[in-house]
Every structure is written in structure tokens, then in C-alpha cells.
Amino acid sequence: RMENGAGSTKEENLLSRMALNDNKAGMEGLDRDKINRIIMEASKGSRFYGNELKKEQQVNQRIEKMMHQKAQITEQLLQKAQAQVEKMTSELEKSRDLSRVIVHVDMDAFYAAVEMRDCPELKDTPMAVGSMSMLSTSNYHARKYGVRAAMPGFIAKKLCPSLVIVPPNFDKYRAVSEEIREIFAEYDPNFQPMSLDEAYLDFTDHLEQRQSWPESSRTHRCRSRSNTPADESDKTEEGTDLSPVLFEDSPVSSEGDAAGSFEQFGTSVEEAVREMRFRIEQKTTLTASAGIAPNMMLAKVCSDKNKPNGQYRLPPTREAVMDFIQKLPVRKVCGIGKVSEKMLNALGITTCSDLSRQMALLSLLFSETSWHHFLQISLGLSSTHIPRHEERKSMSTERTFKELSKPEEQLSLCRELCDDLAEDLKKEALKGKTVTLKIKNVNFEVKTRAQTLPYAVATAEDIFAVAKDLLKTEIENESPQPLRLRLMGVRISAFVSSDGKTPMQKSIISFLQLGKRDHSRSSPITHRKPEGVSRGSLVRNHSSLSFKELMPKDLNSRLQSQVHRMKDDLSENELASHVQPHASTSGCGTPAETFTCPVCFAKVKTTDLNVFNRHIDSCLSDAAKREDEASGSESDLDPEDDHRKSTVVTQKKEKPRDLKNEASASGGELDLGRVSPQEGQQTLKNNLVSLIQVDKKPVALQQQSSLSRSPLLTCPVCQRAQDTDDLAVFNHHVDLCLNQEVLHELGGQTAFTGKPPAVKNSFSVGKCVSFTSCLISISFIDQIRDTPSSPPSKKAKSLGLCNTIDKFFR
DNA sequence: TGAGGAAGGACCC
DNA sequence: CCCCAGGGTCCTTCCAAG
Numbered sequence: 001r002m003e004n005g006a007g008s009t010k011e012e013n014l015l016s017r018m019a020l021n022d023n024k025a026g027m028e029g030l031d032r033d034k035i036n037r038i039i040m041e042a043s044k045g046s047r048f049y050g051n052e053l054k055k056e057q058q059v060n061q062r063i064e065k066m067m068h069q070k071a072q073i074t075e076q077l078l079q080k081a082q083a084q085v086e087k088m089t090s091e092l093e094k095s096r097d098l099s100r101v102i103v104h105v106d107m108d109a110f111y112a113a114v115e116m117r118d119c120p121e122l123k124d125t126p127m128a129v130g131s132m133s134m135l136s137t138s139n140y141h142a143r144k145y146g147v148r149a150a151m152p153g154f155i156a157k158k159l160c161p162s163l164v165i166v167p168p169n170f171d172k173y174r175a176v177s178e179e180i181r182e183i184f185a186e187y188d189p190n191f192q193p194m195s196l197d198e199a200y201l202d203f204t205d206h207l208e209q210r211q212s213w214p215e216s217s218r219t220h221r222c223r224s225r226s227n228t229p230a231d232e233s234d235k236t237e238e239g240t241d242l243s244p245v246l247f248e249d250s251p252v253s254s255e256g257d258a259a260g261s262f263e264q265f266g267t268s269v270e271e272a273v274r275e276m277r278f279r280i281e282q283k284t285t286l287t288a289s290a291g292i293a294p295n296m297m298l299a300k301v302c303s304d305k306n307k308p309n310g311q312y313r314l315p316p317t318r319e320a321v322m323d324f325i326q327k328l329p330v331r332k333v334c335g336i337g338k339v340s341e342k343m344l345n346a347l348g349i350t351t352c353s354d355l356s357r358q359m360a361l362l363s364l365l366f367s368e369t370s371w372h373h374f375l376q377i378s379l380g381l382s383s384t385h386i387p388r389h390e391e392r393k394s395m396s397t398e399r400t401f402k403e404l405s406k407p408e409e410q411l412s413l414c415r416e417l418c419d420d421l422a423e424d425l426k427k428e429a430l431k432g433k434t435v436t437l438k439i440k441n442v443n444f445e446v447k448t449r450a451q452t453l454p455y456a457v458a459t460a461e462d463i464f465a466v467a468k469d470l471l472k473t474e475i476e477n478e479s480p481q482p483l484r485l486r487l488m489g490v491r492i493s494a495f496v497s498s499d500g501k502t503p504m505q506k507s508i509i510s511f512l513q514l515g516k517r518d519h520s521r522s523s524p525i526t527h528r529k530p531e532g533v534s535r536g537s538l539v540r541n542h543s544s545l546s547f548k549e550l551m552p553k554d555l556n557s558r559l560q561s562q563v564h565r566m567k568d569d570l571s572e573n574e575l576a577s578h579v580q581p582h583a584s585t586s587g588c589g590t591p592a593e594t595f596t597c598p599v600c601f602a603k604v605k606t607t608d609l610n611v612f613n614r615h616i617d618s619c620l621s622d623a624a625k626r627e628d629e630a631s632g633s634e635s636d637l638d639p640e641d642d643h644r645k646s647t648v649v650t651q652k653k654e655k656p657r658d659l660k661n662e663a664s665a666s667g668g669e670l671d672l673g674r675v676s677p678q679e680g681q682q683t684l685k686n687n688l689v690s691l692i693q694v695d696k697k698p699v700a701l702q703q704q705s706s707l708s709r710s711p712l713l714t715c716p717v718c719q720r721a722q723d724t725d726d727l728a729v730f731n732h733h734v735d736l737c738l739n740q741e742v743l744h745e746l747g748g749q750t751a752f753t754g755k756p757p758a759v760k761n762s763f764s765v766g767k768c769v770s771f772t773s774c775l776i777s778i779s780f781i782d783q784i785r786d787t788p789s790s791p792p793s794k795k796a797k798s799l800g801l802c803n804t805i806d807k808f809f810r
Numbered sequence: 811t812g813a814g815g816a817a818g819g820a821c822c823c
Numbered sequence: 824c825c826c827c828a829g830g831g832t833c834c835t836t837c838c839a840a841g
Contacts, residue, residue: 046826134828152827195823337821450816
């Protein structure tokens with residue numbers, strides 16, 4: 001094979017972008033050449049084509065650059081890299097967890113299937129859902145013509161003149177989605193929907209319980225159209241309709257669809273998944289496919305394997321996994337798209353086995369995140385725990401239209417978009433600080449222009465005020481020429497939580513990966529042993545060492561086990577007790593839950609402890625920054641805060657002194673300040689409270705002093721009034737006090753200095769615990785790890801609190 | 811040195 | 824005859840202030 005992508009003609013190159021992408025199900029054995037010819041024919045000369053050409057060249061340049069880099073790599077460099085890769089591989093290998101049963105479910109040709117179900121005439125003709133300009137999905141009939149999702153309708157029509165294109169009906173899909181999610185929830189209440197038709201489920205717990213289920217619980221009636229409450233209006237023809245035939249040779253899903261008959265399922269994974277799919281079909285008349293594997297990435301690939309209406313299980317053994325992976329084309333892996341594929345191809349990599357063969361090289365040519373990702377793929381590793389979907393990060397609306405060049409029209413369109421966006425924002429009660437304008441000109445060149453405000457906005461007026469400016473400058477920028485637009489969009493991001501102050505940003509927690517649920521994509525560390533004690537040292541880059549290696553043994557394990565105990569108890573007991581009938585952002589059918597932040601006292605709507613911790617994180621950092629803001633109205637002494645605070649306090653309950661009980665107490669709110677410091681294991685928690693206090697107080701105090709003069713400062717740690725009005729001096733004192741605590745902690749002592757716990761306020765402890773433990777550990781780690789290249793704990797720095805700990809270590 | 815914004819892209823469905 | 828969506832997330836690179 002030619003290893004060098006450069007040198008071929010434009011035509012050939014372009015083909016990789018434009019050509020039919022037939023790596024999906026239902027597209028085997030097509031006349032690719034003919035199809036590609038038609039596609040090219042239809043595209044040639046268009047502005048779109050021109051732009052694709054341009055993008056293609058950019059990719060080629062990237063590849064060239066990469067090849068050039070490759071040429072510079074010396075043998076020893078490669079060997080060094082190889083050593084690194086091997087070391088990392090063995091560590092990853094150690095962390096391999098095959099104990100989980102992850103299932104990825106995916107509805108077959110979802111939108112199209114729904115439409116076919118509801119309109120029998122469509123059943124036997126090639127059809128697609130979408131518009132002339134873009135198709136969302138096509139039925140399997142249409143796929144035989146090469147018609148597939150993400151293909152413009154007009155081209156599809158050329159491939160298949162008889163194609164029926166039906167406009168999407170999202171409300172209907174959403175309704176069906178709700179139905180299937182109800183079923184999902186029965187197998188995993190924490191399932192994660194990826195879209196309307198797709199979800200990841202962790203079957204592990206279900207299977208465990210299932211073993212002891214009586215047969216009756218595993219028996220399901222056929223065609224039980226009866227009266228499930230969620231049974232929507234799919235009455236087109238009640239009794240008669242069977243599942244749409246997606247494929248002529250589609251396996252008959254369930255024997256005996258005579259009404260009233262029953263189907264019984266076993267206790268194995270496969271039976272359970274089959275049962276789930278059966279129930280989906282009974283309920284919706286639509287079929288689903290599923291993949292069963294020990295982690296998410298594999299499950300996803302597996303769900304594609306026997307599509308449509310099939311399932312595939314990858315046995316949870318290393319051998320099976322590795323065998324499966326070897327033959328797998330890299331492109332099949334979620335996250336590797338056209339471009340990555342092409343780049344990898346240029347290096348002679350097409351399958352995952354190629355991937356592992358070339359890891360050393362890849363580690364030198366790609367970014368850390370990238371090659372770590374590659375490495376994991378090549379080992380068949382990925383998240384074994386399904387992350388809770390987090391709160392959204394942005395919201396946008398955009399619209400494509402035929403050329404729009406008049407500034408007035410552009411402005412008014414922009415206004416419309418802002419109106420729409422504001423409306424959507426309102427539904428979720430969100431406010432954001434960053435407004436982004438997106439424009440695409442008639443040549444398909446996309447630009448985004450963003451502006452971040454010092455405050456959050458949500459109304460159409462406010463958003464438009466920003467978007468308008470951005471648009472105007474773009475118009476002016478083009479000066480004499482008009483802006484010839486084909487698309488405009490407005491996005492808002494950098495949300496603040498409902499109290500209007502707290503940025504929701506990433507936190508230490510996620511960095512440390514202490515969450516029960518992993519972050520599949522973003523983080524290189526995605527594995528967690530059942531006991532969760534250590535996760536190896538995957539965070540390391542060249543020079544940094546692992547947490548485990550760096551943490552003093554005792555503290556390390558103490559922190560970890562405590563955090564884990566807390567976390568587990570919390571997520572299982574406390575979380576449940578906080579259920580609140582508020583609509584969840586996801587709408588995935590799981591109940592929304594709310595926590596009260598001990599810092600800002602805002603209600604945080606989430607089911608994920610990580611998310612909540614993140615909130616606290618950002619709250620703390622926000623508090624530190626808040627004083628900069630001109631609007632003096634929002635001080636920590638805000639009466640409203642006090643009000644909320646008291647609400648929290650009243651929620652607290654007396655807790656037994658025993659740590660375990662405390663941690664797992666279902667009531668939730670602990671009065672940390674009153675916990676006796678004598679109990680060894682609790683020192684951490686005491687520290688925690690102090691830390692939070694320390695962080696919080698000075699802010700308030702500083703604010704105070706800047707506004708007026710009230711020099712009487714009381715140390716929140718030792719509780720003694722400090723005879724100074726110099727904040728620097730005061731802070732220094734607090735530092736010292738604080739450091740004593742930490743010192744004791746590090747010294748392995750069980751109680752700190754003997755001073756009474758300084759804190760009077762109650763906090764909803766459990767929720768803070770893991771957070772602060774992390775805080776401690778991270779600052780700590782950063783200091784120990786004195787390699788210059790070690791990334792300092794960015795988050796810790798921003799917490800304002802790190803100073804104190806930092807000083808201690810200096 | 812480095813948090814964070816801005817801009818551009820890759821990818822997913 | 825009609826000439827390629829819209830809603831997201833994450834990552835990388837550049838930049839500028841202190």
C-alpha cells in the first residue's frame with residue numbers, strides 16, 4: 001500500500017470526503033463505483049464541492065506535516081517511546097475490568113422506522129426522513145441504493161428516484177423515545193441516553209438480581225398493546241401492524257406473535273437483553289439492536305454488529321476482547337471519524353491491531369490525549385462505568401437559508417434566532433455569559449464570533465445586544481462587499497447556575513476521577529477497579545508520577561477509601577433522599593434531584609454527585625473572584641444567602657458519631673462543625689469544613705473591608721479574634737492555623753491541634769466530603785510532585801484556597 | 811506561567 | 824430544476840494580562 005497520501009490527484013482525495021460512507025449496517029455489497037459516480041456528478045462544481053476540496057487539502061497538509069515529522073523520528077526516539085508505551089500498556093492492562101456488563105442499545109433506522117410504522121404505504125418503498133437538503137436516516141430499502149443518513153435529499157433522489165422523503169416529526173420520535181426509555185430504566189435506572197434512539201445501560205446489577213427472579217417475572221406477553229399509560233397515539237392500525245420489515249431477510253424477532261401468547265426469557269445476559277428488545281418491540285412495534293460487552297466502546301461496536309434487529313455479545317475475557325479488537329477497523333470506533341481515519345491510514349493503519357503495532361509512533365505524532373485514546377482502543381479498553389450525563393454546556397439555534405446579503409435582513413434574522421434561543425433558554429431556566437454568533441457564507445466557510453460578558457444573560461434582548469454587535473462587526477469587516485450568508489446561528493454557553501453567580505465548570509473531582517462514573521471521552525483514566533482503591537497512573541505524561549506513587553501510603557489509602565465510602569453511600573442513600581419533582585434537563589425519564597450548595601446555597605439540580613461537587617468547586621472559585629465584580633449587591637453576606645443558609649441548617653439532623661453511620665445516614669445533612677474531632681477518621685471531614693470556611697470567610701471579609709471598615713477579624717480556624725485589619729496579616733494567620741491541621745493530618749494524627757472545631761455552621765457534609773478530600777489530595781500531590789513539567793492543579797489554584805496549602809508545602 | 815476566552819475543527823446522532 | 828442540517832461535546836491553538 002502507498003504510505004504516502006500526498007501525490008494522488010485531487011479527485012481521488014476528494015473521494016474520501018464525498019464518497020459514500022458504506023461502513024454502516026445495511027450497506028454491504030453495493031455498487032460503490034456507480035454510486036460514487038452519481039454522488040460526484042451531483043456535487044461537482046457546487047460551492048459545497050469547492051469547500052470540500054479546500055478542506056480536503058487542509059487535511060492533506062496535516063498529513064504531510066505529520067509524515068514530515070515522522071521522517072524526523074530517530075530510532076532511539078522511537079525506542080524510548082516504545083518503552084513508554086509498553087509501560088503504560090502494562091499499567092492499563094492491570095486496570096482492565098471485565099466485570100461489568102455494558103449494553104448499548106440502538107433503535108434500527110429509528111426515524112424511518114417510526115414513519116413506516118405509522119404509514120404502511122411507506123413500508124415497501126425506499127424512504128428517508130429529512131428534507132431535500134439533508135436526510136436524517138433512511139430505511140434499509142433505501143440503503144440498498146446507497147441512500148443514507150447525512151446525505152442531501154437531492155442527491156439521494158438521484159441515486160434512487162423513487163425515494164420518498166418524509167419530513168421529520170420530532171415530537172413523535174420523542175414520544176417513542178420516552179417509551180423505550182421507560183423500558184431501559186427497568187434494566188438500569190441510571191442508563192444514559194445518547195440520543196433519542198440510543199442508550200448505554202449497565203446491566204450488571206440487573207443481572208445479579210435477575211438470577212433469583214421467578215419465571216413469571218421474566219415472562220412477557222406478546223403484542224400487549226393494552227393500556228400502558230405512555231402508549232401514545234400509534235393507533236394507525238391497532239392490532240394488525242407488525243414490526244416494519246426493515247430487511248427482507250430480517251430475522252423474525254419473536255416467534256408466535258399471536259396475541260395473547262407469552263414469551264419467556266432466561267436469566268443470562270443475552271436473554272435479558274433479548275427480553276428488553278422484545279419488550280421494546282412489543283411496546284413500540286419498532287426493533288432495536290444491542291451490543292453486550294465489558295465496556296462502553298466495545299458495546300457500541302457490538303450493537304452495530306448484528307444490526308438490524310439483532311444483538312451481539314462479546315464475552316468478558318481478555319482473549320475474546322483482544323481477538324475482537326484486532327480485526328476491527330479503526331473507523332468503527334466511536335470518536336475516530338473521517339479525518340482521523342485518513343491520517344491513520346497514511347501511517348498504514350486501518351485496523352486496531354495496526355494501531356497497537358504503531359503505538360510508539362503514534363505517541364510521537366499525536367497529542368497526549370489522542371494517543372492515549374488510541375492506546376486504549378488498541379487494548380479494547382474504555383469506560384466500564386456509564387457516566388451520568390451532565391448538565392448541558394451550551395444551547396444554540398441555527399438556520400440555513402438561501403442567500404441572505406442585506407444587513408437589515410441579517411440583523412432581523414439574528415434577532416429571530418435570539419428570540420428562539422431565549423425561549424429555549426427559558427424552558428430550562430438557564431443563563432449564560434458567552435454569546436457566540438455563527439455564520440456560514442455562501443461558500444460554506446464557517447466563522448464563529450464570541451463574546452463573554454461579566455454577567456449571565458437569558459433574554460432575547462440581552463442576547464441580541466451581543467449578537468448584533470458581533471454581526472455588525474462582521475458586516476463592517478466585509479466592508480464594501482456584503483456578507484453573503486447561507487447560515488446563521490446563535491449559541492449561548494458558560495452557564496451559571498440558577499443563583500446567577502456560579503459558573504458550572506470542571507472540577508477537581510473529575511480530574512481525580514473519583515466519581516463512580518467515568519468520563520468516557522475526555523479523560524485518559526477510565527478504569528476503576530471494583531474496590532476503587534487505585535487507578536494506576538495513567539494521568540502521567542512524560543515526567544509526572546502517579547498519584548498512588550506519590551501519595552504517602554497511609555494518607556493515600558485513607559483518602560481514597562474515605563472518599564469512596566462517602567461517595568458510594570452518598571450516591572446510593574443520600575441522593576435518593578433528595579428527589580425532587582423538578583423536570584430534569586435530560587428528560588430521560590429519570591427523576592431530577594437537587595442538592596443545596598453549602599457555599600452559595602443554591603439548589604443544584606443534578607443526580608450526579610460529581611456534578612454537584614463541581615458546582616461547589618466553581619462556587620468556591622467564584623466566591624474568590626466575586627469581589628472583582630462591580631455589582632456589590634452580591635456579597636456573601638447577602639441576606640438572601642442567609643435565608644437560604646438557614647433553610648439548609650434546618651434540614652440537618654443529628655447524626656451518630658460513627659463514621660460509617662454518618663456517611664451513610666440517609667438524612668443527608670450533617671452538622672460537621674459539631675462532629676467530635678476525637679474520632680480519628682473524621683479529621684478529614686473536619687479539615688474539610690475548616691477549609692471551606694476558610695475559603696469562604698476571607699472573601700466575605702475582604703469585601704467588607706473594601707466597602708467599609710470593620711477590622712475585627714476572627715480566624716475561622718482557631719476562632720480567635722485577630723488584632724489586625726491587615727488582610728495579608730490575617731490571611732497569614734489563617735494559613736498557619738490551617739496548616740497545622742494539615743500537618744496533623746499528614747502526620748497521621750487522628751485529631752488536630754486540640755482546638756475546638758472552628759466552625760459553627762452546618763453543612764451538608766457528605767456532599768462536601770469527597771470534594772474537599774480531593775482538594776487536599778490534589779494540592780498535596782502537586783506539591784510533592786516537584787517535577788517541573790507536572791501540571792499544577794489548575795483548579796486548586798483557582799480556588800483561592802490553594803494559597804494556604806501551597807504555603808505550607810513551600 | 812497560566813487561567814480562560816476565542817476561533818476553528820473533528821465527531822456524533 | 825433544486826447544489827449538503829441542526830443540536831451538541833470535546834480538543835487544540837493562539838493570545839494577552841499580570
